[in-house]
Amino acid sequence: MKPVMEVSGISKSFGGLKAVQSVDLSASAGKILSIIGPNGAGKTTLFNCLTGIYRPDTGSIFLEGREITGTQPHEVCRLGIARTFQNIRLFGEMTALENVMVGHFHHDEISLWHILSHSPAHRILCGRNKEAASALLARVGLEGAGDLPAQSLAYGLQKRLEIARALATQPKILLLDEPGAGMNPQELGGLIDLIGRLKKDGLAIVLIEHHMQVVMEISDDILVLDHGEQIARGIPRDIRNNPRVIEAYLGKSSSAGQ
Amino acid sequence: MEVLVNGLSRGAIYALVALGYTMVYGILGMINFAHGEIFMIGMFACVFGLAMLATWVGAASPWMLVGAAVFAILLASAFGYANERIAYRKLRGSHILAPLTSAIGLSIVLQNFVMLAVTKDKIDFPRYFSEPLVQWNLPLLGAEITGLQLLILGSAVVLMALLFWFINGTRLGIAMRAASQDRLMAGLVGIPVDRVIALTFVIGSSLAAGAGVLVSMYQGVMRFDAGYLFGLKAFTAAVLGGIGNIPGAVLGGLIIGLCEDLTSYYIGSDWRHIVLFGLLMLVLIARPRGLLGERVADKV
Amino acid sequence: MADQSPTAKSGTPWSLALLVAVITAPFIWLKVKYDFRTGLSTATFDPARGWSLIAGLLPVVLGGLALWLALRWLCALPQLRTLFTTCSSRINEHPVLRHAGVVLLCTTILACAFFADNKVLSMGVFVFLYGIQALGLNITVGMTGLLVLGYAGFFSVGAYVFAILAHSQPWFSWWMALPIAAVVAGGVGWLVGLPCLRLRGDYLAIVTLGFAESFRELMRNLPALSGGDKGLVIPAAAKIGAFAGMNRLQACYLATALCLAVLVLVVHRLYHSRIGRAWRAIKADETAAAAMGISVVQMKLMAFTLSAGLAGIAGVLYAGYAGFVDPSTCAFEQSVLVLAMVILGGLGSIPGALLGSAILYLVPTLLRDQFPQVSEYRLLLFGSIMVLMMLFRPQGLLGKTKGGA
Structure with missing residues (x-):
């Protein structure tokens, strides 16, 4: 199957620091690609390059065969790449439902006249949006929380709301930046469940995650970064036994001692 | 030539005030809108200082100017410190609008x-102290530089040199730069961030007060709203040079000063603010980060 | 920029108060006299002036404090709270009730036009004029989170467009100016906003401020077009005039009320549409908003253009009522007044903006008759409101409480 997104040779440096160095990856529908690596390995920077927040110094990003390198963030989202953030970035004072409805922004375009006159067309659109947003909330397990301000939700629920908001943009690819950070084992189980369901729906998922057990359990493919460089890539079983990966995580001396 | 000298000395003063804006912006990411008022307070404090000294000592001497300048700097710094403590400190970390609104209110x-408290009308700078400086002239390349202009240029250079030495050569200055790079990290490595921020306000205010002393002599009169337009122009200078960038503020100040005097000379002083506004818009269109500014990436 | 500075601690109020007392002392207690002959100033300790200043400030401070405490006490009353929450939930559940309330309010305002006396009517005109401005400024400052400091500049663009057209065309009338001024002011806003809205942060605040100053200077420097310092008198035919058996004041009152009502509806609908959500999302987090597919620059420009257009409409209505415009219409003081209204009422809340404009216009105006010194302290009061609201109630009177409590 042809991958949805193909990335080749992406590099990004800040001053002298090479945050990402010629990384390649590809994401396919219904597959989960995980990106792992120690802190500061350049995982989030890579996401920022993919979503247009940073402009990569070199390399190219193709989405469904079309080059999107250097496209503005909102355009990238329109083209079908949605993301969540490592540190939750919800619209805190808006309700959970409204947060999800913000995600509808680019596919519910309607002329100003309809909005101002609150025409039947606008009413129908509003109704449909609300239903779709409620359905998404239900899908991530946030039934009944629609009218609460996003910032009043519990941490785990906020993480789920971010996923719902990203899904509302109707993406082809979902980039999840540490969705499981700070979750207890029970919450993690729910998260694995949710990601599994999204995968089954045919979404291409790219996941940054620190919980190894999560990564090993659900990934189809794993990419390991260290100091911005791609040091390994493959299926979970191979990665687990890769000496360079062990070295990157545990340091040189301990791997030498093994 | 005379226009150039006038413009340069005016620009040097804008630069002094612009430094205060840029330093606070660099460390807190906010426009300290009340900074122009600190400058105005410096002007008034200088007159108060001179009046008090003249009254208590009984006789007048040119050295009192130094005493009054010190008084002005101390008082304005105290205002700057109080502003930070009362109106800004609590708002650190809230939405970007909050400290800015507070600063405008404070202004x-x-x-x-x-x-x-003082007066609605203009008050005069005691001529006794400024007159000798204005009347003394130095012919240079067909132009005449007054002693006051020399004093302005000289003290501006000295103050800026002190500032550069401070931020590049002392422990506190380095702490300040660290805090403006990353406040949280600076705090974690043991830099007393609160005190460094307060110090930034104090230094910025001292520079503004120094500028105030010089301007009050230059113009001879002052009013309570002196800081508003002056502050606006100094801020424009900071933006022009690249906000947050210290050499940029100096450059921007000089450009604004020159531009203002050249416009007054060639087009008419009624048009100078319109020209300055046009210049600001042009810079924002052509070089959004200012002349010396760098692109700073948003942390995600 | 959300950071939790680990060392941030609350201040020590008494030492700060002492510091303030010391540093303000020279301004309060000294009297400086300048002697033209010697060119020297002398300073004398002048307790009388100091005490009179304090005596003048004291009622203002105490009055404000009393008002604040009274409001706090009222808000904290449990009965009132439950009453309020049940009322509001009832209203939310039954749209009929809400509609009835709106109709009631409109009828009251309409009835006032015919039964209230002239003084009330002219105050009403200004309440509505400020209401329109607060509503417009609230779009940028409150909903989108962009600070605009020169809002009066766009107000006076509208007023001048009207005045200049009325002078050149004898058949011109105020209602024709409404759409034209809205478009022109909006267009000017778009041009001013275009370069600085691409940038992050608060350039817009200073650029709009510079714009208002420059526009004032421009109008003063072009006497042939704008009448220079003296301003322009609007020809009688173009002003809002008497019609259908109403006198001029009643007509002005109704015209401003009608405009306000229409604009409230417009802004209300936008607020609850995808556009309003996009604005609020941008205010909360620009990066996240962009990542959700919102074209941030375009939406900001739209908010700002709309906001400037509303100011233009208010400008036309003002000129049509007052009968003249001069450069003072774009004074900084006016911009600050409207900003203080928005902040007091609650950033982002439409009823809040209207309430804020009513309070900040009516309270000083009503007090002015009893206490003439109030007008002197007016700006001091507005400034303090801005600082104190930010420190103690950043969400405004009618804003939602943070943390969803």
Whole structure:
């Protein structure tokens, strides 16, 4: 199957620091690609390059065969790449439902006249949006929380709301930046469940995650970064036994001692 | 030539005030809107200082100017410190609008406080101290530089040199730069961030007060709203040079000063603010980060 | 920029108060006299002036404090709270009730036009004029989170467009100016906003402020077009005039009320549409908003253009009522007044903006008759409101409480 997104040779440096160095990856529908690596390995920077927040110094990003390198963030989202953030970035004072409805922004375009006159067309659109947003909330397990301000939700629920908001943009690819950070084992189980369901729906998922057990359990493919460089890539079983990966995580001396 | 000298000395003063804006912006990411008022307070404090000294000592001597300048700097720094403690510190970390709004409110409060407490009308700078400086001339390349202009240029250079030495060569200055790079990290490595921020306000205010002393001599009169337009122009200078960038503020100040005097000379002083506004818009269109500014990436 | 500075601690109020007392002392207690002959100033300790200043400020401070405490006490009353929450939930559940309330309010305002006396009517005109401005400024400052400091500049663009057209065309009338001024002011806003809205942060605040100053200077420097310092008198035929058996004041009152009502509806609908959500999302987090597919620059420009257009409409209505415009219409004081209204009422809340404009216009105006010194302290009061609201109630009177409590 042809991958949805193909990335080749992406590099990004800040001053002298090479945050990402010629990384390649590809994401396919219904597959989960995980990106792992120690802190500061350049995982989030890579996401920022993919979503247009940073402009990569070199390399190219193709989405469904079309080059999107250097496209503005909102355009990238329109083209079908949605993301969540490592540190939750919800619209805190808006309700959970409204947060999800913000995600509808680019596919519910309607002329100003309809909005101002609150025409039947606008009413129908509003109704449909609300239903779709409620359905998404239900899908991530946030039934009944629609009218609460996003910032009043519990941490785990906020993480789920971010996923719902990203899904509302109707993406082809979902980039999840540490969705499981700070979750207890029970919450993690729910998260694995949710990601599994999204995968089954045919979404291409790219996941940054620190919980190894999560990564090993659900990934189809794993990419390991260290100091911005791609040091390994493959299926979970191979990665687990890769000496360079062990070295990157545990340091040189301990791997030498093994 | 005379226009150039006038412009340069005016620009040097803008640069002094612009430094205060840029330093605070660099460390807190906010426009300290009340900074122009600190400058105005420096002007008034200098006159108060001279008046008090002349009254208590009984006789006048040119050295009193130094005493009054010190008094002005101390008083304005105290105002700057109090502003930070009262109106800004609590708002650190809230939405970007909050400290800015607070600063604007504070600016209005300070202006109106001086208006109500001192006077609505203009007050004079004691001519006794400024006249000898204005009358003494140095012919240079067909132009005449007054002693006051020399004093302005000289003290501006000295103050800026002190500032550069401070931020590049002392422990506190390095702490300040660290805090403006990353406040949280600076705090974690043991830099007393609160005190460094307060110090930034104090230094910025001292520079503004120094500028105030010089301007009050230059113009001879002052009013409670002196800081508003002056502050606006100094801020424009900071933006022009690249906000947050210290050499940029100096460059921007000089450009604004020159531009203002050249416009007054060739087009008419009624048009200078319109020209300055046009210049600001042009810079924002062509070089959004200012002349010396760098692109700073948003942390995600 | 959300950071939790680990060392941030609350201040020590008494030492700060002492510091303030010391540093303000020279301004309060000294009297400086300048002697033209010697060119020297002398300073004398002048307790009388100091005490009179304090005596003048004291009622203002105490009055404000009393008002604040009274409001706090009222808000904290449990009965009132439950009453309020049940009322509001009832209203939310039954749209009929809400509609009835709106109709009631409109009828009251309409009835006032015919039964209230002239003084009330002219105050009403200004309440509505400020209401329109607060509503417009609230779009940028409150909903989108962009600070605009020179809002009066766009107000006076509208007023001048009207005045200049009325002078050149004898058949011109105020209602024709409404759409034209809205478009021109909006267009000017778009041009001013275009370069600085691409940038992050608060350039817009200073650029709009510079714009208002420059526009004032421009109008003063072009006497042939704008009448220079003296301003322009609007020809009688173009002003809002008497019609259908109403006198001029009643007509002005109704015209401003009608405009306000229409604009409230417009802004209300936008607020609850995808556009309003996009604005609020941008205010909360620009990066996240962009990542959700919102074209941030375009939406900001739209908010700002709309906001400037509303100011233009208010400008036309003002000129049509007052009958003249001069450069003072774009004074900084006016911009600050409207900003203080928005902040007091609650950033982002439409009823809040209207309430804020009513309070900040009516309270000083009503007090002015009893206490003439109030007008002197007016700006001091507005400034303090801005600082104190930010420190103690950043969400405004009618804003939602943070943390969803």
